[in-house]
Amino acid sequence: MHFTRLIRAWRFMLPSLALAIGVGAGVSATPASAASGSGMTTINLNIIPIPDLATVYVGIKEGYFAKEKLKPNITLSPSGGPAVVPAVVSGKAQFGAPAWSDLILAVSKGLPLVAVSSADSAGPTNATDYQYLVTTKKSGITSLKGLAGKTIAINSLDGLGQVEVDAALANAGVNYKTVHYVAINFPQQGAALTSGRVDAAQMVEPFITQLEDQHVGADKLAGLDYAIAPNLPVAVFLTSKSYYASHLSVVHRFQTVIREAQAYITAHPSAARAVVPEYTGVPASLAKNILMPFYPTTLDTKAIQTLDNDMKKYGVITKEPPLSSFVKVS
Numbered sequence: 001m002h003f004t005r006l007i008r009a010w011r012f013m014l015p016s017l018a019l020a021i022g023v024g025a026g027v028s029a030t031p032a033s034a035a036s037g038s039g040m041t042t043i044n045l046n047i048i049p050i051p052d053l054a055t056v057y058v059g060i061k062e063g064y065f066a067k068e069k070l071k072p073n074i075t076l077s078p079s080g081g082p083a084v085v086p087a088v089v090s091g092k093a094q095f096g097a098p099a100w101s102d103l104i105l106a107v108s109k110g111l112p113l114v115a116v117s118s119a120d121s122a123g124p125t126n127a128t129d130y131q132y133l134v135t136t137k138k139s140g141i142t143s144l145k146g147l148a149g150k151t152i153a154i155n156s157l158d159g160l161g162q163v164e165v166d167a168a169l170a171n172a173g174v175n176y177k178t179v180h181y182v183a184i185n186f187p188q189q190g191a192a193l194t195s196g197r198v199d200a201a202q203m204v205e206p207f208i209t210q211l212e213d214q215h216v217g218a219d220k221l222a223g224l225d226y227a228i229a230p231n232l233p234v235a236v237f238l239t240s241k242s243y244y245a246s247h248l249s250v251v252h253r254f255q256t257v258i259r260e261a262q263a264y265i266t267a268h269p270s271a272a273r274a275v276v277p278e279y280t281g282v283p284a285s286l287a288k289n290i291l292m293p294f295y296p297t298t299l300d301t302k303a304i305q306t307l308d309n310d311m312k313k314y315g316v317i318t319k320e321p322p323l324s325s326f327v328k329v330s
């Protein structure tokens with residue numbers, strides 16, 4: 001299925017997934033397999049190929065997975081939640097890493113998933129954000145107020161980007177209900193902007209820097225993560241409730257890997273930037289200049305609660321799932 005159609009189907013797939021497994025029931029996950037003799041446990045890990053997930057590759061490079069006797073088998077899913085969540089629900093992946101909003105949306109639809117570790121966060125100010133609402137000089141739009149009634153590209157309908165753009169527009173006094181959203185994968189958003197297909201786009205690194213390098217007059221109208229909350233956690237590592245219950249030792253070892261990788265990146269910021277070309281396809285020359293996220297070892301639950309609230313406020317979910325029901329971050 002084409003990524004755009006997959007993303008558009010995302011919201012409607014969730015009730016079917018919930019019905020298929022039974023609301024509140026466990027997921028029949030494929031068990032992690034231990035190689036005889038080595039004691040290594042193979043885990044299938046489905047993630048988005050963006051800088052947010054650098055912890056995985058730093059964890060491999062620095063030997064944290066090996067130390068915990070874990071061997072990650074990685075699948076990269078550019079469309080994010082629409083591919084990651086079903087992979088975990090079906091048991092094809094033991095762990096996945098979509099956006100926090102994807103997890104909240106899935107849980108609100110009755111899917112038995114839990115967060116086991118936050119992957120990263122945006123910065124404490126608009127200037128230290130790394131996800132922006134971007135337009136070009138060609139559009140003639142110079143402020144958020146100019147976006148009323150316009151077409152905006154987001155990575156996933158009813159996902160984090162849509163909630164953030166709604167919040168940014170509302171904060172600026174713009175009626176967010178007047179805009180038209182189009183689902184376009186991050187790598188294709190720059191071309192959609194320069195061709196005039198869309199008026200603005202929810203963009204992340206490295207694609208913002210890539211667009212700026214084209215000298216098309218790219219303009220950052222607002223930091224999108226900051227529109228929700230300072231230090232907003234963006235990506236999350238999750239698993240199914242059944243896998244969490246039946247493989248708690250593996251989960252704890254995985255949490256240790258991510259926490260140690262986050263601590264290493266905090267002490268050695270260049271480590272995350274160095275691995276980005278390995279799994280994103282971004283040239284090393286470009287990776288040197290992109291704005292990177294933060295990788296805190298603790299979760300800002302207050303910011304997640306704000307995201308949960310805003311997802312209901314802007315109509316993405318009808319009922320806020322309590323954090324205690326799905327956040328198992330140690």
